[in-house]
Each structure stands twice: as structure tokens, then as C-alpha cells.
Amino acid sequence: MTHKATEMSAGDQAVGRSRRLRTAFAALGMLPVLILLAAGFQIMNPRFLTETNLLIVTQQSSINIVLAAGMTFVILTGGIDLSVGSILAASAMVAVMVSLVPEWGMLGVPAAILVGLGFGVINGLLVAYIKLPPFIVTLGSLTAVR
Structure with missing residues (x-):
């Protein structure tokens, strides 16, 4: 087998990467987005992920x-x-x-x-x-x- 036959073109790699991202998003749903939002809010306000605040958010x-x-x-x-x-x-x-x-x-x-x-x-x-x-x-x- 030649070296060229085993290599993937850049376009094939992009398609494979896109397919993996779609599969991961279908499996995980919005969980990564929720985690990123929580991390961002925690960075903006260190009291965001406290027990009291999470209890209030859950109640509301x-x-x-x-x-x-x-x-x-x-x-x-x-x-x-x-x-x-x-x-x-x-x-x-x-x-x-x-x-x-x-x-x-x-x-x-x-x-x-x-x-x-x-x-x-x-x-x-x-x-x-x-x-x-x-x-x-x-x-x-x-x-x-x-």
C-alpha cells in the first residue's frame, strides 16, 4: 500500500472531526454548555456555586x-x-x-x-x-x- 493511500486528506479529517462533534453533542446534549455557563458565572461571581445560592436557584x-x-x-x-x-x-x-x-x-x-x-x-x-x-x-x- 502506498503512503498516499493511507493518508487522510484535510477534507476527510474535517468531516471525521465534524461527525465526532455531532455524535458527542447528541450523546451529551446541553450538559457541556451548562458546565461552561456555570464556570463563567463562578468566575464573574465567586458566590455563584455556593450551597445557599444553588438551593435558592433550585427552589426558584x-x-x-x-x-x-x-x-x-x-x-x-x-x-x-x-x-x-x-x-x-x-x-x-x-x-x-x-x-x-x-x-x-x-x-x-x-x-x-x-x-x-x-x-x-x-x-x-x-x-x-x-x-x-x-x-x-x-x-x-x-x-x-x-
Whole structure:
């Protein structure tokens, strides 16, 4: 075999490198970007990666994390739900209203769950059994709940 046959051209090396980067990105997802962002914020502010700050960030993002997990399943099944934010706000409003009544104070969270469940069941029935498009159903729910 000649020396030229075993060498890779610069173009072939670039294609191989590009393929490896795509494979690594598909396997790791956004984790390297998250690590770089955390390192950058830590450099700008040494208190960023402290236990207290990470606890605060986790508490502040917990509602969005739960909503994002649910929306992941909706999107993976080919649907869309535009009413998530409005239903979240309605559930939170019910929780606060119920908790302000002294005799019902501890029923705020179950009431909020029931409100969210109720809207979810209505949306689900309209999409699954009446065969309305999810976009239209959830857009209507978004408008109605607001």
C-alpha cells in the first residue's frame, strides 16, 4: 500500500472531526454548555456555586422544572399544550384563595391539584375522544382560564 493511500486528506479529517462533534453533542446534549455557563458565572461571581445560592436557584426553578417535565411528554407524543401557564396561574390562585380561609388552610394544595387535574381532564377528553386539534383546545383553554 502506498503512503498516499493511507493518508487522510484535510477534507476527510474535517468531516471525521465534524461527525465526532455531532455524535458527542447528541450523546451529551446541553450538559457541556451548562458546565461552561456555570464556570463563567463562578468566575464573574465567586458566590455563584455556593450551597445557599444553588438551593435558592433550585427552589426558584422547581415549578418550571415540573412543568417542563410534563411538557416533554406532551411534545414527545406529538401534541402541544399552550394552556400550561394559565392553568398554573389558576391553580396557584385557587391555592391562595383556599388557604386564606382559616378553616380550610391545609386544603390549598389539594384544591390547586384538583383545579389543574380538572382542566387537564377537560383538555384531554376534548383532544382524545372528540378528536379536536390540541393546538385549538389548549389555545381555547388558555383564553378561557385567563
